[in-house]
Amino acid sequence: DIQMTQSPSSVSASVGDRVTITCRASQGLGNWLAWYQQKPGKAPNLLIYLASSLQSGVPSRFSGSGSGTDFTLTISSLQPEDFATYYCQQGENFPLTFGQGTRLEIK
Amino acid sequence: EVQLVDSGGNLVQPGGSLRLSCTASGFTFSTSWMAWVRQAPGKGLEWVATIKQDGSETYYVDSVKGRFTISRDSAKNSLLLQMNSLRAEDTAVYYCAKIWYNSFNFWGQGTMVVVSS
Numbered sequence: 001d002i003q004m005t006q007s008p009s010s011v012s013a014s015v016g017d018r019v020t021i022t023c024r025a026s027q028g029l030g031n032w033l034a035w036y037q038q039k040p041g042k043a044p045n046l047l048i049y050l051a052s053s054l055q056s057g058v059p060s061r062f063s064g065s066g067s068g069t070d071f072t073l074t075i076s077s078l079q080p081e082d083f084a085t086y087y088c089q090q091g092e093n094f095p096l097t098f099g100q101g102t103r104l105e106i107k
Numbered sequence: 108e109v110q111l112v113d114s115g116g117n118l119v120q121p122g123g124s125l126r127l128s129c130t131a132s133g134f135t136f137s138t139s140w141m142a143w144v145r146q147a148p149g150k151g152l153e154w155v156a157t158i159k160q161d162g163s164e165t166y167y168v169d170s171v172k173g174r175f176t177i178s179r180d181s182a183k184n185s186l187l188l189q190m191n192s193l194r195a196e197d198t199a200v201y202y203c204a205k206i207w208y209n210s211f212n213f214w215g216q217g218t219m220v221v222v223s224s
Contacts, residue, residue, distance in 0.1 A: 034208075034209075038152075043202055043216060044211070045214075046207070046213075049207060049208045049212070050210075055212060087151065089211075091210055094157070095154060095168045095169065096154040096209070097154065098151055098152040
């Protein structure tokens with residue numbers, strides 16, 4: 001199984017900050033990597049697919065990069081509604097696996 | 108507008124069975140791969156199962172193989188998850204999700220399954 005490791009596990013930041021979350025895979029994924037945002041009590045929301053493609057309706061302050069085993073999600077200027085938990089997910093092969101999550105908190 | 112409505116969650120005893128349903132609308136269900144993803148209380152996301160458009164291929168996480176069965180009824184635009192031999196560790200919110208480039212682009216609201224005596 002492909003193991004997905006996110007870092008950091010949690011981060012505190014302020015509105016307007018630039019934040020980067022990383023995700024490392026235990027083997028190469030090509031670009032089969034997605035990022036999700038989840039708020040408490042809600043279903044996850046797809047932000048990025050194929051490592052860098054912005055899902056329709058997602059603000060352009062979100063961006064993804066990387067290929068192979070190392071990927072990043074960047075939020076260019078944090079907004080109040082961005083404080084949530086973020087997950088990466090590999091789609092290279094079954095079983096599909098998620099990272100453990102990164103909790104983004106208000107400083 | 109794409110909508111996925113999950114239902115069927117309940118409190119069930121260990122060893123029991125439960126059938127989850129997901130009713131889809133707003134997209135062509137018959138041409139979409141679909142999946143179930145779960146989230147235990149306070150934990151992260153875990154993919155459970157995936158089914159091909161025509162139901163000819165199914166995939167499962169090892170922990171549910173032989174106990175869970177994913178299926179679909181395209182006439183009713185429904186995705187199903189039959190869960191047998193339930194264990195305490197199956198306690199979670201279960202989400203159905205539409206697959207898009209091996210990611211999940213639309214999600215149901217989730218249905219809670221609690222396995223406890």
